[in-house]
Amino acid sequence: MLEVNGRRYAQPRQPTVIVCVDGCEPDYLAQAVAGGHMPWMQRTLARGTALVADCVVPTFTNPNNLSIVTGAPPSVHGICGNYLYDVESGTEVMMNDPKWLRAPTILAALSKAGRRCAVVTAKDKLRLLLGKGMAPGSICFSSEKADTANLAEHGVADVLALVGLPLPDVYSAALSEFVFAAGVALMSRPAATRPEVMYLSTTDYVQHKSAPGMAGANAFYAMMDRHLAALDEIGCVIALTADHGMNAKTWMDGRPDVVYLQDHLDAWLGSGRARTILPITDPYVVHHGALGSYATVYLPAEEVTRTAERLAALRGIERVLTREQAAAAFELPADRIGDLVVVSERSTVIGTAAARHDLGALEVPLRSHGGISEQRVPLIVNRPIAGLETGRRWRNFDAFELALNRAQ
Numbered sequence: 001m002l003e004v005n006g007r008r009y010a011q012p013r014q015p016t017v018i019v020c021v022d023g024c025e026p027d028y029l030a031q032a033v034a035g036g037h038m039p040w041m042q043r044t045l046a047r048g049t050a051l052v053a054d055c056v057v058p059t060f061t062n063p064n065n066l067s068i069v070t071g072a073p074p075s076v077h078g079i080c081g082n083y084l085y086d087v088e089s090g091t092e093v094m095m096n097d098p099k100w101l102r103a104p105t106i107l108a109a110l111s112k113a114g115r116r117c118a119v120v121t122a123k124d125k126l127r128l129l130l131g132k133g134m135a136p137g138s139i140c141f142s143s144e145k146a147d148t149a150n151l152a153e154h155g156v157a158d159v160l161a162l163v164g165l166p167l168p169d170v171y172s173a174a175l176s177e178f179v180f181a182a183g184v185a186l187m188s189r190p191a192a193t194r195p196e197v198m199y200l201s202t203t204d205y206v207q208h209k210s211a212p213g214m215a216g217a218n219a220f221y222a223m224m225d226r227h228l229a230a231l232d233e234i235g236c237v238i239a240l241t242a243d244h245g246m247n248a249k250t251w252m253d254g255r256p257d258v259v260y261l262q263d264h265l266d267a268w269l270g271s272g273r274a275r276t277i278l279p280i281t282d283p284y285v286v287h288h289g290a291l292g293s294y295a296t297v298y299l300p301a302e303e304v305t306r307t308a309e310r311l312a313a314l315r316g317i318e319r320v321l322t323r324e325q326a327a328a329a330f331e332l333p334a335d336r337i338g339d340l341v342v343v344s345e346r347s348t349v350i351g352t353a354a355a356r357h358d359l360g361a362l363e364v365p366l367r368s369h370g371g372i373s374e375q376r377v378p379l380i381v382n383r384p385i386a387g388l389e390t391g392r393r394w395r396n397f398d399a400f401e402l403a404l405n406r407a408q
Contacts, residue, residue: 004109005072009400012115013408015187016197016237018399020068021224022061022122022176023204023369024242026052026378031213032221040229041221044382049402053379053394055244057330057343058279058294059369062095064243065126065201067397069105073331078102079129080336081279085298087335092277096125098132102333106400108133110197118155118195120182122175122203130199139186139195143178144170162186173220176202180227187234197404207246208367228382238382239403241396245374249291249349249366256359256366259316259344261295262352268310274299276352277338280370290357291349293371296338304339311340316348318372346373383407 001008032038033045044050055064056073058081066079074080079095086093111117111134118139119130131140139155146159147167160167163182168174183200210216231238251257265274280292299307304322312320319342326341327334344350349368351357359366377396385406 002106002109002113004106005070005076005103007071007401009071009106009109009404010408011110011113012196012237012404014235014237015194016403016408017183017187017231017239018068018197018199018403019228019238019240020065020199020201020396021240021242021378022202023207023244023246024378025207025212025245025247025374026376027212028207028217028221029378032218032225035213035218037218037222038225040225040232041380044232044380048383049381049385049388049407051379051388051394052376053241053396053398054375055242055377055396057372057375058292059244059371059374060280060292060294061204061243062126062129064396065121066101066105066129067395068241068243068399069107069130069199070103071106071397071400072103073395073397075327075331075333076103078333078336080332081277082125083277083279083281084336085275085277085296085338094125094281096129098128101129101132104133105130107131107138107197107199108135111135111138115196116194118186118198119201120179120186120198121201122179123170126201130201141182143168143175143182146178146182156186171205173206173216173223175205176220177223177227180224184227184230184234187231187236201243204246204369209364211248211367232382236382237403237407239399239407240378240380241399242377243396244369245376246367246369247346247373249293249347249368254365256291257316257348258291258351258354258357259314259348260351260354260357261297261311261342262356263354264311264314265297265299265307266353268307269299269303274303274307275338276350278350278352280368291351291359291366292368293344293346293349293373295342295350297340297342298338299340301339308340311342316345317342318345319343343371346371381407
């Protein structure tokens with residue numbers, strides 16, 4: 001057994017795959033299964049273990065992927081968004097650098113214990129975080145930059161030839177398909193050289209564009225189903241979960257429903273006295289315009305109470321919490337969030353100032369995430385697990401524990 005962040009994990013006895021499907025609201029699976037697009041998933045839901053779990057808030061990519069691979073919430077691993085305000089330097093920065101990670105990963109512990117581990121992620125922004133601490137020779141690469149993967153840095157070379165697919169465009173369903181195809185290719189190696197534990201992480205490009213049951217969504221989940229079936233046929237234990245759900249964020253006429261927080265703060269307090277941070281921000285904003293249902297606010301101490309009351313009264317705002325309240329409620333690192341945390345309702349997103357958001361690239365009505373309303377995600381294992389605790393609050397970061405400790 002290995003102990004990582006206060007939890008114990010068994011060594012794998014069968015090849016084990018943990019899958020994080022970006023933006024996978026449970027209804028995507030329900031609609032695809034009902035429509036006959038996911039025969040493997042339909043069998044797995046009947047014969048395996050099917051749970052609905054909570055991801056962590058903010059319901060964004062980086063915090064949840066790191067929660068899954070550490071088996072712990074952001075209060076432990078420190079990654080509280082894709083983007084943050086670094087108080088020490090006075091700058092707004094991406095949280096892609098491994099220096100922000102405060103806890104070891106399960107993958108690092110397994111690889112250092114001599115297990116062959118692999119990480120394949122769609123976007124390169126996650127690669128260094130997910131791969132931090134993994135032993136030399138471990139495989140870790142992204143679909144986005146698969147053509148540059150090499151043995152010295154990524155543990156594998158000639159990835160395009162291995163997978164048999166061209167380099168995918170970053171704004172495409174093919175970016176995630178490459179992840180699954182790479183996973184199957186790696187697990188199809190001889191038993192002595194294939195990974196013993198593998199983590200696959202996709203992108204939510206499709207989910208930002210297509211609601212559950214739409215043709216684009218069903219095609220994506222049919223593709224995923226075929227690759228999962230191939231991994232199952234190889235003999236893998238598979239645990240599938242998601243980093244967050246996804247919801248429409250529009251008025252009834254299809255326009256984005258946005259509360260521009262910085263405009264309100266400037267009107268109330270004066271320009272420059274408060275700063276709104278949108279932790280959804282990442283290098284890939286075309287499909288969501290950097291608009292999500294969670295924001296943090298930095299402002300003078302004497303303005304916190306009154307501003308919280310005014311923000312809570314705005315239409316579309318679900319919760320406004322102080323730093324201490326948010327850290328406790330959402331298991332966040334208090335030193336990396338604002339004086340206030342603001343969460344919007346299911347159909348509403350939060351922006352900074354209207355003038356700072358270019359929504360011209362949105363090709364379809366806005367779908368996004370970040371709030372409490374996107375917290376429910378699937379947690380599915382392709383093995384039956386007896387004796388699961390009744391009434392337990394399952395989390396997406398229980399995936400490794402279920403796969404390693406209970407499904408083998």
